Amino acid sequence: MSLLVVGVWMPTVAVMGNDEVASFRDLFQPPLRPVWDQPRSAVDDAKVKLGRTLFFETRISKERNLSCNSCHDLNKYGVDGIDFSIGFEGHKVGRNSPTVYNAFGHVAQFWDGRASTVEEQAKGPILAAGEMAMPSADACVSELKKIDGYKEMFAAAYPEAKDPITYDHVGDAIGAFERLLVTPGRFDRWVGGRDDALKPEEKKGLELFVTKGCATCHGGSLLGGNQYQKLGLVKAWPNQKDQGRFAITGKEEDKMKFKVPSLRNIAKTGPYFHDATSTSLAQAVKRMGQHQLGMDLPKEEVDAIVAFLKTLTGRVPKEFVQAPELPGMGAKKAAPASFE
Numbered sequence: 001m002s003l004l005v006v007g008v009w010m011p012t013v014a015v016m017g018n019d020e021v022a023s024f025r026d027l028f029q030p031p032l033r034p035v036w037d038q039p040r041s042a043v044d045d046a047k048v049k050l051g052r053t054l055f056f057e058t059r060i061s062k063e064r065n066l067s068c069n070s071c072h073d074l075n076k077y078g079v080d081g082i083d084f085s086i087g088f089e090g091h092k093v094g095r096n097s098p099t100v101y102n103a104f105g106h107v108a109q110f111w112d113g114r115a116s117t118v119e120e121q122a123k124g125p126i127l128a129a130g131e132m133a134m135p136s137a138d139a140c141v142s143e144l145k146k147i148d149g150y151k152e153m154f155a156a157a158y159p160e161a162k163d164p165i166t167y168d169h170v171g172d173a174i175g176a177f178e179r180l181l182v183t184p185g186r187f188d189r190w191v192g193g194r195d196d197a198l199k200p201e202e203k204k205g206l207e208l209f210v211t212k213g214c215a216t217c218h219g220g221s222l223l224g225g226n227q228y229q230k231l232g233l234v235k236a237w238p239n240q241k242d243q244g245r246f247a248i249t250g251k252e253e254d255k256m257k258f259k260v261p262s263l264r265n266i267a268k269t270g271p272y273f274h275d276a277t278s279t280s281l282a283q284a285v286k287r288m289g290q291h292q293l294g295m296d297l298p299k300e301e302v303d304a305i306v307a308f309l310k311t312l313t314g315r316v317p318k319e320f321v322q323a324p325e326l327p328g329m330g331a332k333k334a335a336p337a338s339f340e
Contacts, residue, residue, distance in 0.1 A: 021203050022195060024210050027219050031188035032102075032264075036180040036320045044176070046156035051177030053324050054170060059147065060140050061132035062088055068122070068174065071131075072100040074321040077268040077313075078181070083276035088133035095242070096276040101316075102264045104179040106225035111258050111274045112245045113228065119175030123167060137167035144170070149327025181321070183265055183314030190311075198311060205308025208301050213293050217260045223312065225262035231273075232256055234294035239275045267310045281306050 040048065054060070055068045071085035071093075072078050078099030084092040095111050100118075103109065109121035125131040126140055134140045144150045144165050154164035157173055189197035198206065209215055218224040228245055231237045237256060245254040258274055266272075271279045278284040285305050289297040297305075 021207055024206060024215075025191050025193075027210065027215050028187075028191050028221060028223065030221055031191040032182055032184035032221055032314070033188070034184055034316075035182050036316055043157065043159060046153070047158075047173050047176045048180060049324075050153045050157045051173035051175065053153065053326060054174050055177055056323050057326060059326075060126055060134060060143055060170075062134055066132050068100075068125070069323070071097040071125070074100075074181075077101060077183075077265045078103075079269045081270070083271055085131075087131040088129065091130040093130060095274045096271060098261060099265060099269050100178055101181045101183050101314075102222050102225070102262055104175070104181070105222050106259065106262065107227060108259060112248050113259050114248050117175060118178045119171045121171075122174035122178070123171040126170070140170065141165055141167055147328040153327065181316065183316060185312065185314030187311045188314075198308075201304060201307045202311050203308075205304035205306065208305050209308055212289070212295065212297070212301075212305075214288070214305070217292075218263050222262040222264055224260045227260050228254075228257045229260050229292075230256050231258050231291070233292045235291045237291055239277065242274060244274070263309060264312050265314060267306075267313050281309060285309075 055074075058064055058067045058070075061067065066087065071080050073080050078101040079097055083096060084094070085097045087093055098111065103121075104118045107113065109115040109118060110124075115121040115124060123137075126134050127137065134143075144154075150165065154161075154169060154173075158164040158169055161169070186197050209218075215223075217227065217229050220226050231244065240256070243255050245257040245259075246252075248254075267281055270281065270284075271277070272281070272284040278287055282302050285302050286297055289295040289302075
């Protein structure tokens with residue numbers, strides 16, 4: 001038997017057994033696997049090292065005080081934990097900063113999808129007036145060329161380039177690093193066949209997550225990130241000032257459409273939504289039920305779904321994401337870091 005939920009057919013169930021819940025594995029294949037420890041060529045390794053260094057580099061911001069890591073703190077699951085990140089001269093950015101972990105696997109970057117890849121996205125905030133606020137790509141390149149050590153790092157990463165320090169290479173190197181920011185966890189052991197990887201309450205939450213219709217948008221390995229959807233599909237979203245993708249495409253059908261966020265590490269990456277209007281995961285789940293599914297989920301169901309969502313918390317080795325030594329600064333590191 002099946003049920004039409006918000007225009008999508010979903011199975012109806014009572015209380016499922018382990019075998020029935022296990023049938024949901026196909027919705028989340030393949031399980032995430034670590035990639036940071038995979039063998040790389042010397043050039044690729046140099047590119048990743050350069051990208052990681054640039055990710056923490058503050059001297060390519062106008063006030064020399066901001067880096068990628070300022071808003072996407074690798075020690076905080078790739079976010080800064082506040083409603084809107086603080087940019088140049090205390091300016092608040094327009095949307096809540098999403099996590100960089102697993103972002104390379106998304107259909108596009110930014111909430112409105114205006115960048116197609118992490119390499120393209122990495123070049124945006126450096127030049128954005130309200131963020132890192134460098135006046136131009138040439139100014140960024142000029143600054144890097146002044147810093148002892150970067151010439152050798154760029155040459156190692158781009159050995160065939162006549163002039164390796166370019167703005168495109170800045171984005172390319174940061175992207176190479178970000179493509180290794182994968183966070184497999186306990187949920188992936190379940191997706192891979194380990195039935196005992198999830199506890200009964202977590203399986204109940206997974207059952208509800210699928211049968212209520214959440215997995216319609218939050219499916220695949222990343223549980224989201226692979227499509228756009230109207231926010232307020234059933235019940236209008238309270239904040240209508242930000243029309244999402246409409247500002248990029250100008251198409252009427254794109255009003256209030258945003259990239260569906262991945263739910264990986266969602267328990268650690270609040271506040272939630274592009275407008276940061278939910279501060280707790282339980283509140284976010286409750287609101288999604290109301291606005292996307294037309295359901296007023298009772299507390300016990302919300303709690304079970306939250307228990308499941310907590311199984312999506314993964315990790316990467318702290319030695320991979322810790323702040324590196326920055327060129328021209330001796331033994332001084334960009335900032336302390338130790339991933340939980």
